Amino acid sequence: MTRTGTGTGTGTRARVRPGAAARPAARALVLAAAAALPLLAAAPAQATGYRYWSFWDGSSGSWTYQQQGPATYRPQDGGVDGWRFAVSPDGGSGAARPRAAAGFAAVCGGTAARAGRKRVAVVLDFGTPADAPAGERPPVRRTACAVVPEDASSAEVLAATVPPLRYDGSAILCAIAGYPRSGCGEAVGAGTADAAGAPAKGGGSGDGGGPSVGLAAGGAVVAAVAAGAVVRARRRRTP
Known part of the structure; x- marks a missing residue:
């Protein structure tokens, strides 16, 4: 905390160091991304x-x-x-x-x-x-x-x-x-049966129960945004 100006009371104001306010927001984004990724990975693909x-x-x-x-x-x-x-x-x-x-x-x-x-x-x-x-x-x-x-x-x-x-x-x-x-x-x-009678593979790669590529990519974007926020916050703290 750094004081500026002179005197006491109303003449005193606090100046927050650059980047200090960004740290909670960055941490929140990281936590949100971490919580979202398991849900995104578990979302079923819609294979035709x-x-x-x-x-x-x-x-x-x-x-x-x-x-x-x-x-x-x-x-x-x-x-x-x-x-x-x-x-x-x-x-x-x-x-x-x-x-x-x-x-x-x-x-x-x-x-x-x-x-x-x-x-x-x-x-x-x-x-x-x-x-x-x-x-x-x-x-x-x-x-x-x-x-x-x-x-x-x-x-x-x-x-x-x-x-x-x-x-x-x-x-x-x-x-x-x-x-x-x-x-x-x-x-x-979605496909229903393969040669063994198990869920069929859709689109030649997915199995109907795996993660959607689109959703997984979306999770990666969320994580990238959060990581970018952390990097920007660190840069602001640099004198």
Whole structure:
């Protein structure tokens, strides 16, 4: 505290050192930021999923997301086509995989090879009740051994073994074995099930229960503002 002027009583006034008033405000900002960050980190992300049949190749013994559509892909004899209906991100390996093993022998082991024909194992996973459109229940998982011409596409494999199929006006496969009865790749909000039946990954990275990137970034801004206030207060205290 420094006195200025002369005399006593009304002639005396106090001058606060530069930065002294800023210190409580800076501390308050730091405490507010520290309290806010756990809440921001716990806020759920709002990932959008799509309800559709994803297409998988199991010829190697494990499921790999198909980079070709069923109308253009032509499996070899001994191939395994896998299909999974689920709420998943928009394509890519983040989609829900079939929950059955990708094994040709288990499906077609008892089917003899034939000249001019090929054998393709088909694995259908209709998903969980949480994946189903309103008013529908998924059929049980099933497999089939298709014996088709050597040049048949995966779409022709499906048509030969698990009809009826339903396509939309853009030739997108909407239903296999009549499921689902309606809808085709509609957006439905956060994903519901992955290959293990746990909450699905949305947007290819989040898990529906993790922190929102936007909220976390907002928390970082709050912390940065608080830190800046501390720095400014310290600079004011410097003579």
